[in-house]
Amino acid sequence: MIDISVCMITYNEANTISRAIESISPFVKEVIVVDHYSEDDTAFIAGELGAKVYQRRWSDHFADARNFSIGMAKANSILIMDADEEYIGDGASLNEAYQLMKDQTGVALRAKVKNLALNNQVTRSCITRMFPKNSGYQFVGRIHEQLLFNGEEPKIFDSTIELNHYGYTKETIVKKGKYQRNVNLLLLSLDEKPFDPYILFQLGRTYRLMEDYEESRRLLEKSLQFIPYPYPSYHSTLMLDYSTTLMKSKRWNELFGILNTAIENYPDYTDLYYMYGSAIIESQNLEWFSQIPDVFSACIQLGEVQHGKYETVQGVGSYRSAFNLGLYHELIGNKDEALKYYRFCIEQNFEDALVRIESLTNMK
Structure with a gap:
């Protein structure tokens, strides 16, 4: 197990949460799911799959939810995932990223995200997703939240971590x-x-x-x-x-x-x-x-x-x-x-x- 806490925030993700957790859990120390009182079986499914599940009220603020989730993490490194994503790989990219970031502060790593969107169009982007467990790291922003370290942008490096994102398919939207x-x-x-x-x-x-x-x-x-x-x-x-x-x-x-x-x-x-x-x-x-x-x-x-x-x-x-x-x-x-x-x-x-x-x- 790589010393990584995977942190997710959820609401009504019963259709996708299994794929997300099963794709990443074999390789990491823990998966943390902060659920906002889903009306479906999201929390139950996550718990059955071995995730540590916490529940809190939604406050119309993604950064607050993210910060709560990383506050629950016990590992030395944190990887942010969404419940409608899937890790692609055998764990090697996670270990490589962990070694790259190990014993550093003020840095963060970007993951490759492939968005499977409308009209069968695939877009590719790189998004900051991994950083050390340190109280200086906090998210800001009600939506499209951004990661800061002690109030400033961290130094960003690219990793080889790959994620598929299914959140903007027509059915989901x-x-x-x-x-x-x-x-x-x-x-x-x-x-x-x-x-x-x-x-x-x-x-x-x-x-x-x-x-x-x-x-x-x-x-x-x-x-x-x-x-x-x-x-x-x-x-x-x-x-x-x-x-x-x-x-x-x-x-x-x-x-x-x-x-x-x-x-x-x-x-x-x-x-x-x-x-x-x-x-x-x-x-x-x-x-x-x-x-x-x-x-x-x-x-x-x-x-x-x-x-x-x-x-x-x-x-x-x-x-x-x-x-x-x-x-x-x-x-x-x-x-x-x-x-x-x-x-x-x-x-x-x-x-x-x-x-x-x-x-x-x-x-x-």
Whole structure:
């Protein structure tokens, strides 16, 4: 057993808690579940699986709940997991992370999180999840809580810990009303800190996920007005989300201006180039159409985003861009070139391309 306390906070997670605990419990000293009086069998299931279960009243404050959970930990290191996540691995990454962090203070480790989201889209991000057991570590924030050490950001290193996150599948969102819950908590946070760019950013991206693009655009624009320089780590994602809202609002001139600025700041962020190409397609402007092959070829040349550097959609540096290139060449009548890109997609297990291949090969 590795000297790690895994800390979870829960409410009505009976459908996912078993997967989460069973994926991690064989490798760690203890699993702590702080349950907020679930109306289902979450607490019972967690206890049956060997977790130490504590119950407390929900206070509309995620940081308070997190801090209570880490206060119950007995191991020398703490790993934060959600009940709708799953540890991927055989424990080696946990041991490696523990050894990296052992006997250090003021440091924290990020885990690789693969989000299985709507429309079968997979996004990848790195999130601070592991840190030493020390009273100096505390979470702050009513929602989208952030870890501090003695009131300052800890020194962050990347680990090889991998987690799958299932919380934003369509079924989960509808069942738990996650978006509206998040909006309510973010609005409470905004009442307390009306000019906080991080809260504005999180609220804006939540409205984007809810497809309220006009409100999302307004909030993300406001976040950009108040964001400090040097830019915080979420600035690249903010620029990408803001670009999405501009595209959905068909504000083409503003969009391409923002994307050019964003690419100047983050020239290796493949998702920005992919957004550029997507916007050209979405605009249906024939004058811009000729740029499509250059833009998506640039995405493939850049490749997938380097681990941990930016939040990214899986495939923008490979099969998603290749698929768009296939559509482009199919549209202009270049069948052989289209098939080349579609076959590349199949090699990458992107089965959407199979329909296009069948269509082209069956043409007389």
